[in-house]
């Protein structure tokens with residue numbers, strides 16, 4: 001696609017031009033050949049200071065956490081000769097010679113002399129995409145999954161393979177997949193989508209304007225720096241939750257279609273913007289709070305549930321920079337020239353920051369461009385950073401190749417301090433406690449209901465038994481009584497009959513046998529009354545036993561009511577503890593804000609003091625000399 005006054009998207013559409021408000025700054029190409037030795041690898045290791053603090057509010061890392069040193073790692077990748085180079089450079093040797101096993105690159109000065117440079121990895125034109133991912137990005141992705149921020153960035157001349165290395169989707173040929181796709185595959189395989197979360201933003205920085213590649217209408221996104229942590233974020237960018245590999249590939253495709261690209265002399269589809277993919281990973285740290293001892297050893301599960309869970313919120317940033325070629329080389333003119341100037345401006349600002357960091361300068365000009373502000377954490381910050389510099393083999397571009405190599409050499413000297421991005425998750429603790437409280441209340445209500453039902457059942461049963469005993473007793477008594485009455489009546493009738501017949505036979509005189517009969521009848525009655533009394537005593541005993549059982553049940557009821565009251569007071573205690581935790585968190589946040597504003601005030605005052613002294617010196621230098 002021909003370069004014109006407007007600019008082109010990769011999807012083929014044309015948009016109006018943007019204004020450039022800064023002068024051109026030419027890419028630095030220092031002559032000095034700094035030959036750095038590869039430093040020993042220093043990956044993130046968990047140290048004691050990176051562990052959870054004593055249990056206060058705020059970040060989970062302790063305040064004395066200074067991090068672990070992690071130098072920026074740099075790999076160099078050589079692109080194979082393309083069709084044009086096959087013809088144009090047919091009679092010439094490549095400008096570089098690679099010694100991958102020695103991790104060395106030789107840059108030809110002329111036919112008989114070379115400069116040698118060492119890198120962390122040297123990737124030849126035969127290196128597969130898989131190998132490139134494994135040596136350049138995989139260690140960074142692993143760090144991100146452990147809770148550190150990470151950056152993977154590609155830097156190099158136009159057409160040397162930055163987008164090929166980072167952004168290839170490899171849908172037709174999975175072996176061609178680039179770093180972005182492979183990184184997401186590893187992340188998806190490690191996180192649990194039930195408890196962790198994964199979201200993505202995709203931006204482009206074009207002529208000092210940040211545009212959302214997932215929503216191009218959103219084209220004036222600002223950078224926000226957290227005054228507490230120094231973390232850089234772009235809250236205006238769309239944040240898309242990733243659930244699976246395919247949805248991520250779709251997002252990349254959408255973003256790539258919106259990326260500004262044009263046809264330059266060096267690349268038919270040259271990216272004219274810096275693309276920045278941000279992958280936010282939020283992982284809960286399992287099993288950490290279970291190590292906490294209980295205070296009294298009794299309610300250990302309660303203590304455990306009151307400890308806030310720990311989450312790690314890390315970020316992987318993948319940066320595909322625009323080409324770092326010289327303007328005359330890319331054949332830029334008109335609007336494309338303005339683009340090239342802007343690209344060079346931001347890349348030169350990045351170069352200056354890297355130089356300052358490599359030389360341990362007191363001042364690092366981070367604020368000179370949006371690119372350096374966005375990459376603040378990646379160079380000299382807390383992230384683990386891996387840079388791949390891409391070069392071409394053509395001797396015609398030796399100057400650009402040398403410049404790229406020097407950029408990589410200086411970046412190798414930048415030391416970051418990796419910090420674990422861990423914090424207490426109060427929100428999830430509150431959610432967990434709410435759920436627990438609801439469960440406890442529901443369980444308590446369920447037990448109370450079961451208990452009341454049981455009491456009712458026992459009471460009804462006891463009452464039924466008492467009524468039955470009473471009924472049996474009354475029936476038995478009545479039956480016995482009636483039988484006795486009947487017997488007595490029969491006896492009386494028999495006696496009367498006997499007495500009458502004796503009177504007829506013996507005349508009216510009594511010979512004493514009548515008295516004997518009555519006595520006998522009385523004895524029988526006494527015995528019967530005895531039997532009845534025994535029966536009555538037995539029934540009384542049964543009634544007493546039933547009454548005792550009712551009494552026991554009443555005692556049990558009182559005890560259950562007491563244990564219910566104790567359960568209620570435990571819930572109140574838990575609520576109180578939760579309120580205390582929240583109160584303490586708010587207090588600590590307030591203190592941090594006060595300290596921060598005091599710090600700002602002090603630095604403002606110090607600044608003013610310096611300015612007053614400077615004015616004094618300018619106005620009255622001799623006075624200043626007198627004052628020493």
Ligand SMILES: Nc1ncnc2c1ncn2[C@@H]1O[C@H](COP(=O)(O)OP(=O)(O)OP(=O)(O)O)[C@@H](O)[C@H]1O
Nearest residue numbers: 079080158159160161162163164267270271322323
């Ligand atoms: N290692 C490689 N093997 C084979 N082909 C490659 C390799 N690297 C790059 N290419 C090819 O070279 C061309 C340019 O690559 P690419 O677009 O990735 O370059 P770039 O550095 O991103 O350029 P720009 O800065 O202009 O966007 C593409 O056609 C790409 O397929």
